[in-house]
Amino acid sequence: MDTRDTGKVTLSIEDNSYLHAVIYTNGDIVEDDIQPVTDYLNMFNNPIPALIERKGRYSISVPVQIAMLQQTKHRLKAVAFIERDHKDVIMTRIAANTYFKDVAVKSFYDKKEAVTWLSHYFPSTPLLPDAQNTG
Numbered sequence: 001m002d003t004r005d006t007g008k009v010t011l012s013i014e015d016n017s018y019l020h021a022v023i024y025t026n027g028d029i030v031e032d033d034i035q036p037v038t039d040y041l042n043m044f045n046n047p048i049p050a051l052i053e054r055k056g057r058y059s060i061s062v063p064v065q066i067a068m069l070q071q072t073k074h075r076l077k078a079v080a081f082i083e084r085d086h087k088d089v090i091m092t093r094i095a096a097n098t099y100f101k102d103v104a105v106k107s108f109y110d111k112k113e114a115v116t117w118l119s120h121y122f123p124s125t126p127l128l129p130d131a132q133n134t135g
Contacts, residue, residue: 009021009022010022013127015115017126019048019049019050020053022054023055026056027059028061031067034067041075047076048075048076049076053081076100077104079095080115081095081108082111089107092105
């Protein structure tokens with residue numbers, strides 16, 4: 001599946017098993033940034049596991065946090081964060097206790113360990129867009 005770049009985040013499906021999101025912006029993530037991510041996730045009929053890497057230092061507006069709280073349990077089944085430092089760990093703890101509170105969340109410093117943990121949440125069939133899943 002192709003990579004989608006929203007201007008702040010890149011999204012791709014890795015190994016047909018999990019969403020890989022790289023947040024590279026150093027700015028604010030605002031309401032206008034929600035739709036491209038939602039459109040990408042809406043291609044799948046079931047919640048999927050996600051690996052999130054932070055490359056930038058960003059903030060997430062309150063409306064985005066509320067939207068994520070309302071929508072993530074229907075789109076994500078687990079989220080593994082790759083941490084760079086203690087600031088990332090704090091951001092992950094906040095996410096786990098607020099807008100990702102309805103899904104499994106865990107911090108990792110090693111990508112391979114994160115992918116191994118996510119494997120417990122992988123679907124039994126490869127992640128494919130709905131049209132390909134039904135064909």
